[in-house]
Amino acid sequence: MTISWYPGHMHKARKELQKLMSSVHVTIEVLDARTPYASSNPVLTAIRGDTPCIKILNKSDLAIAEVTAAWQHYFNQQERVICLRNGLEEPLSLDRVLTAAGRLLQTSEKSQTGAKQLVIAGIPNVGKSTLLNQFAQRKLAKTGNEPAITRSQQRIKLADGWYLIDTPGLLWPRLEDQQAAARLACTGTIRNTAVAAADIAWFAAELLLKDYRAALETRYGIDSGIVNPEELLDFIGKKRGSLGRGGAPDLQKTAELLLNDFRSGKLGRFSLESPPG
Template sequence: MEKRNHDVPLVQWFPGHMAKARRLIEENLKLVDIVVELLDARIPLSSSNPMLKGLIGSKTHAIVLNKADLADPGITREWVEFYKRMGKSALAVNSVQGKNIKELINMINTLTQRQTSKFAAQGARPRNARAMIAGIPNVGKSSLINRLAGSAATKTENRPGVTRAKQWIRIGKNIDLLDMPGLLWPKFDDPIVGLNLAFTGAVNDDTYDKEKVSLLLLDYLKEHYPKLLEERYKIDALPEDTTELFELIGRKRGCIIKGGRVDEEKIITVIFTDFRNGRLGKISLEAPSV
């Protein structure tokens, strides 16, 4: 998404518990065979935590593009191919509907086969693969874990070095999954990253100028997905002025207060909710550059 920097409000949010989340991930990495990094399929670059890359080091690392049901499918396919060209195992999933969940389980088993089978070479039984799913807040980690675990999920025993607050979840017969909290990084150096995280709801809405951010989201949608805006809000022709479009959406959606004025707070909620829940359609905010 290309925007002039002076048009982009500063979005920064790093609540105190994020430091604890980092420590938990760092302390428990030695217990797992693979880190499955969960990204938002609409913003794979912006939702990839640079802090996590440093923590993972040489650990086996797979990429999962979640919320693929909300993203532009053609662009999502480009992202999967992009990561594969970079030498990463990558998969797009829809954790709400369960699409590609079996493929994800197979990928984890395949990538951890060397670690889990080395015990058999020494005469012992192969142990379960140990996986950590990590990602930023609101990327759908809980939904994915619940979908992976299913109704037959059981907590496995506490393992050395794991606090009581952490739990291992048995996935099928061969995978033990370690649940980790969502992790943001202290400063978004690129203002567009902060903006994309605000668009998708990864940062608290109370920490930035919601009106400016909603107008910038409309700018992007006008440029890249105008038909979706027209269809959702029943607009024959989008006005050139984004503020005029903002008010027109409010009137179309009945966001009117005393005196016939539009209720800006309600319009902002409508725009954010429609985008984040996929009511506008399948939309991606980032595409691979190569």
């Protein structure tokens, strides 16, 4: 299984973001709290250069709190970076973001007078548009569970003297780390048409059996005899009635069921990566 997804609109979005950066005071990078490493875009890091950055660990209610706190500490050690968390249990307010932006501006060489411009960026389906609507307390951007909903930039007034530019979800042309790419696919960042659900469900099943077996026991009632992905998917298919012709488990339906449970939090909270060190 090789994962690759870089449609034409992402190349265009990358060029537009490069042009924009000279007028940006602070960058907001939205990361998935379950995969902070895999969801960090090296292209964005290169484009923003020395521009101060707020990193938001989004969907923190789906990740393990202690691991998310460790990631927050890790990012806060970086120069010109402030890391915040956002989730259903602790929604991030616009005031906290603007306070962080104000602190970062004190380290910037850009003009401190006049309107301040922020740009919000991140990989597809990481929750940028939902976060933007949360800040504005009204619907400004389309949201959905399918990656690449936002296709063009939009500029929004947040408060007096503060503006925010929303940008399309952006990946990078070559996903060299295929294990990281698989973790992204597990969380729904890679469009479903770019990778087979059965392949990603197999990867997720391996991971869950290894690190989160108790969650499988609670959700599906698996027993100690289930030791590999094939057995797990077969068991879930029969248990949940995801059957095809002849009563055999339908792999596609079962794969989608497992992935939906994984992504929505029905299986519990998962952190797929830990910070270095």
